[in-house]
Amino acid sequence: MRKVININQNWKFTKENDDNAINRAYQDDNWENVHVAHTWNAIDGANGFDFYKGACWYRKEFIVETKDQDNKVFVEFNGSNSVTDVYVNGKHFGQHRGGYSIFRFDITEAVEFGKTNILTVKVDNTVVEDVYPQMADFTFYGGIYRDVNLVIANPVHFDLLDYGSQGIYVVQDSVTDEQASLTVKTKISNDVDEEKKVRLWVDLLNAEGQSVAYAAKEVFLAAGETKVVEVPAVIENPTLWNGKKNAYLYHAKVSLTSFNDTIDEVLIPFGVRYFKVDPEKGFFLNGEHLPLNGVSRHQDRKDMGWAITKKEHKEDMELIKEIGATSIRLAHYQHDQYFYDLCDQEGMVIWAEIPFISIMSKTELEGINAKQQMIELIRQNFNHPSIMFWGIQNEIQIGGERPEVRRLVKELNELTKKEDPTRLTTLANVMFVEDDDEYNYITDIVGYNKYYGWYNGKAEDFAPWLDSFHKTNPNIPLGISEHGAEGIIQYHNNDPKVKDYSEEYHALYHETVWKIFAERPYLWATYVWNMFDFGANIRDEGGVKGRNNKGLVTYDRKIKKDAFFMYKANWSDEKFVHITSKRFVDRSDSTITVKVYSNCGEVTLYANGAKVGTKSNVENVFIFENVGLNEGLNEIKAVSKVDGVVAEDVARFNLVAEPNPSYEAPDEGKGGPAANWFKMPDDINDDIEFEELEITDDVYSTRDTIENLMENEEANAVLVKYLGNFSDNPMFGMMKSMKIDMLATMAEDILTDKVLYRLNKELTQIKK
Numbered sequence: 001m002r003k004v005i006n007i008n009q010n011w012k013f014t015k016e017n018d019d020n021a022i023n024r025a026y027q028d029d030n031w032e033n034v035h036v037a038h039t040w041n042a043i044d045g046a047n048g049f050d051f052y053k054g055a056c057w058y059r060k061e062f063i064v065e066t067k068d069q070d071n072k073v074f075v076e077f078n079g080s081n082s083v084t085d086v087y088v089n090g091k092h093f094g095q096h097r098g099g100y101s102i103f104r105f106d107i108t109e110a111v112e113f114g115k116t117n118i119l120t121v122k123v124d125n126t127v128v129e130d131v132y133p134q135m136a137d138f139t140f141y142g143g144i145y146r147d148v149n150l151v152i153a154n155p156v157h158f159d160l161l162d163y164g165s166q167g168i169y170v171v172q173d174s175v176t177d178e179q180a181s182l183t184v185k186t187k188i189s190n191d192v193d194e195e196k197k198v199r200l201w202v203d204l205l206n207a208e209g210q211s212v213a214y215a216a217k218e219v220f221l222a223a224g225e226t227k228v229v230e231v232p233a234v235i236e237n238p239t240l241w242n243g244k245k246n247a248y249l250y251h252a253k254v255s256l257t258s259f260n261d262t263i264d265e266v267l268i269p270f271g272v273r274y275f276k277v278d279p280e281k282g283f284f285l286n287g288e289h290l291p292l293n294g295v296s297r298h299q300d301r302k303d304m305g306w307a308i309t310k311k312e313h314k315e316d317m318e319l320i321k322e323i324g325a326t327s328i329r330l331a332h333y334q335h336d337q338y339f340y341d342l343c344d345q346e347g348m349v350i351w352a353e354i355p356f357i358s359i360m361s362k363t364e365l366e367g368i369n370a371k372q373q374m375i376e377l378i379r380q381n382f383n384h385p386s387i388m389f390w391g392i393q394n395e396i397q398i399g400g401e402r403p404e405v406r407r408l409v410k411e412l413n414e415l416t417k418k419e420d421p422t423r424l425t426t427l428a429n430v431m432f433v434e435d436d437d438e439y440n441y442i443t444d445i446v447g448y449n450k451y452y453g454w455y456n457g458k459a460e461d462f463a464p465w466l467d468s469f470h471k472t473n474p475n476i477p478l479g480i481s482e483h484g485a486e487g488i489i490q491y492h493n494n495d496p497k498v499k500d501y502s503e504e505y506h507a508l509y510h511e512t513v514w515k516i517f518a519e520r521p522y523l524w525a526t527y528v529w530n531m532f533d534f535g536a537n538i539r540d541e542g543g544v545k546g547r548n549n550k551g552l553v554t555y556d557r558k559i560k561k562d563a564f565f566m567y568k569a570n571w572s573d574e575k576f577v578h579i580t581s582k583r584f585v586d587r588s589d590s591t592i593t594v595k596v597y598s599n600c601g602e603v604t605l606y607a608n609g610a611k612v613g614t615k616s617n618v619e620n621v622f623i624f625e626n627v628g629l630n631e632g633l634n635e636i637k638a639v640s641k642v643d644g645v646v647a648e649d650v651a652r653f654n655l656v657a658e659p660n661p662s663y664e665a666p667d668e669g670k671g672g673p674a675a676n677w678f679k680m681p682d683d684i685n686d687d688i689e690f691e692e693l694e695i696t697d698d699v700y701s702t703r704d705t706i707e708n709l710m711e712n713e714e715a716n717a718v719l720v721k722y723l724g725n726f727s728d729n730p731m732f733g734m735m736k737s738m739k740i741d742m743l744a745t746m747a748e749d750i751l752t753d754k755v756l757y758r759l760n761k762e763l764t765q766i767k768k
Contacts, residue, residue: 002264003152004076007062007119008036011144015040017055017122022087024118028059037307039081039143041125045305046139046535046555048545055124058144064152066114072153072191073111074160076104079146079336080123081306082131087120097131097369099140100334100355101376102164104151106191130364132373133355134399136332137548138298139535141305146336154263156196156256159187159226163372165379168254170270172422177286180235180272184252187228190221197221198263202231203253206239212250219256240286241271241385244326247347249385269344271385277424277445277477277524285349292349292525293571294327295320295552296482298534299335302556305535310338315557317342320531323552323564324571329481329527332357332394334377343386351426351447351481351527352381353391359399360408367408374412378419390416390423394481395430395449397439400707400737406438413442428481431455432742435472445524447481452513453498454485456745459512470522477524480517484529484550485509487561488542492584492663494592501542501549501665507562507580511621514570528552528567543666565597569620575600577638579651586660587653590629596622600640600647607636629655693760700763702740702756710736714766722759 012031020026038058044051064073075086081099085092088110096103111117125142127134151160159167167187174181184202197220204213213233221227239248248271255265275285283292297316301308313336320328327349330339334352343350354373374392381387392412396405409427416425425443431450433439440446448469453459462483469478485498487506496505510528517526533551540546547555552564565578577598594612596603603622605612608630615622627636632655639648695701700708700715706726709715719726726732735743740759744751 001262002154002157002266003068005150005152007060007148007150010060011036011038012059013038013040013056015052015054015056018057019122021057021059021122022090022092022120024090026059026120031057031059034058036148037079037143037145037309039141039145039305039307041139041141041143042303042305042307045141045537046300046302046546049537049540051139051537051546053126053140053142055122055126056142058121058123060119060121060148061116062119062150063116064111064113064150068152069113070155071108072106072155072157073108074104074151074153075107075119076102076149076151076160077144077146078102078148079306080121080144081125081140081142083124083126083128084144085122087122089117090120098373098376099125101373102337102380103376104160104164106161129361131369132361133332133357134359134361136355136357137536137538138332139300139305139537139546141300141307141535143305143307145306145308154256155191156198156221156258157189157191157264158254158256158266159189161189162187163376163379165376165382166266166268168252168266168268169379169382170252170268172272172274175238175240175272175274177240178237180238182233182235182272184215184231184233184254185228186230186254187226188219188221188256189226190224193223195220195222196258198256198258200229200231201253201255201257202233203255204233204235205251205253207248207250209251212236235272238272241273241344242347243285243290243349244347247271247345247386249344252383268383269341270383271344273385275388279475279477280522282477282521282524283349290326290349292327292479293325293567294329294349294351294525294527295323295325295531296329296331296527296529297335297531298331299339300535302554312557313339313342316532317346319553319557319560320348321346322572322574323531323568324573325531325567326571327351327525327527328531329353329391331530334373334380337380340381340384340386344384348386349388350384350386351389351391351525352377352387353394353428355394356392356396356408356412357394358396360396360402360405365404365408367411370408370412371415374415375419378416382420388423389426389445390420391447392416392425392427392443394428397430397433398735398737400705409439410442426479426481432738435469440473440476445477445479447479447525447527449482449529450480451483451485453509456748458498459509460516462513462516466516466520466523470520477522479523479525479527481527482529483513483526486542486549487551487563488544488549488665489554489559489561489583490662491542491665492581494589502663503562503583504581507566510563510566514566515619518570532557562597566620569597569599572599575640575643575645575647577603577640577647577649579636579638579649582651584663585652585654586656586663587629588656588659590655591626592629592653594624594627594636594638594651596624596638596649598622598638598640598647600645601642603638603640605636605638608634629653631655688754688757690757691761693757693764695760695764698768700766700768701760702744702763704763705737705739706743707736709740709763712766712768715763718759718762718766721762722755 093105252268329351333355452461491502493502533555536548
């Protein structure tokens with residue numbers, strides 16, 4: 001029988017790149033003692049642009065018992081970023097390229113049974129041209145950051161080298177309320193040099209462990225053969241996996257027997273369900289409309305990076321459940337199997353994706369690694385009922401207009417449909433992709449990362465764009481794959497404005513945007529960016545380096561921002577009241593407006609024990625104006641006693657003579673990254689006399705991308721003169737494919753009409 005032995009404990013680690021470490025007799029006494037999961041970027045990965053990237057080494061002693069010497073031994077890594085070389089007793093067993101999926105190596109030939117063996121692992125998080133991601137707006141934490149196991153298996157076993165999968169796939173051929181027609185597809189390996197005859201058993205169990213269907217098949221395996229064997233099975237009157245209403249799971253007990261011995265057995269949780277997306281009415285699960293109120297999730301945690309445990313995964317899920325979300329976009333890479341298991345158990349509808357993001361390689365044009373990661377994602381996660389959408393790219397257009405990018409996106413879609421025709425393909429377009437672009441017609445359904453109200457325009461601009469896109473593409477199911485704004489809880493404002501980084505604007509933004517989304521049932525899903533703050537080494541915003549602060553919850557998961565409660569009020573049935581701006585303690589105005597988020601029918605407000613008034617529910621937002629404050633500390637209480645439920649919240653505000661300057665974001669941080677990209681001459685906005693300019697295709701202009709302008713010496717000189725040296729900016733990789741005109745929409749107060757005119761006046765003098 002198969003055994004899985006966890007070997008997370010007692011590793012040796014060095015940050016030095018020393019190839020001599022593969023030698024069995026190497027002295028590692030001066031190496032650091034660590035346990036897996038481990039990353040060397042737990043601290044520096046989220047505090048600024050520079051974090052350690054390079055090759056590091058791990059060593060681990062292990063013993064495989066003598067009684068297992070007739071079995072096969074595999075080493076299994078659940079996540080190691082990003083290029084990993086594995087050695088046992090000095091012998092190289094292979095290299096895995098990619099940082100997010102499970103991979104295994106058969107190490108049997110090097111193992112000395114009953115003796116101490118040395119597992120040596122080289123891990124390198126340097127970005128290389130043929131491994132994805134190439135560049136992205138999150139930190140690439142290095143290390144063996146998920147579990148490592150030894151797998152002991154009979155020489156005849158379910159394939160352990162099938163792209164890191166379990167070698168077993170429960171294919172849902174046809175599912176209705178009355179019947180689930182399935183095919184259990186298995187890959188069986190015979191790793192001995194003689195023919196073997198085994199029997200394949202498939203027993204489908206309900207949640208109570210009772211058999212609801214079973215089948216068996218005789219299998220003949222040639223020496224060294226790996227064979228695909230399929231067994232049909234039918235569940236009559238199935239209990240459907242129905243999201244949060246009833247996340248019902250069956251189990252497939254799949255085993256191999258030889259005479260009276262069970263030689264391999266795997267228990268596969270699965271759920272049966274059917275679903276569709278309608279371009280007018282949205283998402284349907286098992287024939288019923290289900291609003292996909294979604295959040296996106298990155299896996300890292302403060303002071304831990306990606307090296308988190310089941311405890312942190314569980315905490316994340318509990319917060320997502322509390323807010324009332326029905327769907328999660330697991331960005332921008334394959335997440336831990338344990339979290340997918342949680343999604344199955346909790347009834348979350350999942351968008352899972354690969355890190356084909358921002359930029360395609362300039363030299364490896366076939367997309368070999370992207371395709372590898374796509375196959376790994378699908379095969380390793382095929383049996384999770386929660387996953388309904390495979391994501392094939394995120395903002396890959398940032399890398400510029402390239403025919404090979406479009407070709408690869410199409411090929412990834414075709415590959416995904418071939419690997420799994422039972423689910424829908426999707427993608428996340430960068431915000432500047434045109435409504436009628438071919439990218440919108442490649443996958444089954446489409447998502448857009450749109451940041452009206454932060455990077456460009458105002459939050460209200462979502463409404464006309466959504467309606468315009470839907471009118472242009474009435475048959476294309478449209479979703480919002482990302483939307484959000486920075487919210488730093490240190491900053492507060494009575495008059496919140498875009499890019500002031502305040503908690504008040506963060507909440508107001510989400511209020512405005514959610515109302516627009518809720519009024520448009522044709523949206524198949526919307527995903528908040530992000531559920532949690534996360535590490536992003538290229539960022540320096542609002543006085544915070546190395547972080548993306550768009551989360552509804554802080555990086556350490558200790559504080560729920562006000563916007564969290566806005567969504568909870570709209571998505572959750574748990575009755576509560578929440579007074580906003582509680583961290584805006586020092587108030588210089590003697591009368592203030594108090595805003596409360598609640599899903600209760602009415603809320604009564606008290607100030608220093610005196611009743612201020614009672615308000616009825618209007619879109620789950622309660623506004624109390626002209627609330628008086630006394631000198632010193634004031635207690636404000638919100639109470640609801642509707643329908644027999646008592647809910648209350650308390651805030652304390654301190655009336656002060658002068659505004660607290662610490663509530664104001666630093667000047668250099670205002671305007672977000674777009675504004676920070678530019679260094680303008682002092683006279684840039686001096687009065688000028690506009691003349692009509694003729695902009696033709698044969699001259700340079702602000703219609704060109706930054707990259708195109710920089711490739712011409714004269715045009716680049718104009719850029720440097722007016723906007724500074726772009727290549728010095730950590731965000732350069734993210735913005736080089738953008739047109740100056742597009743950047744102007746993201747920094748209208750910086751790239752004014754005068755600035756654009758002066759740029760074009762000089763650029764149009766330069767012939768292409």
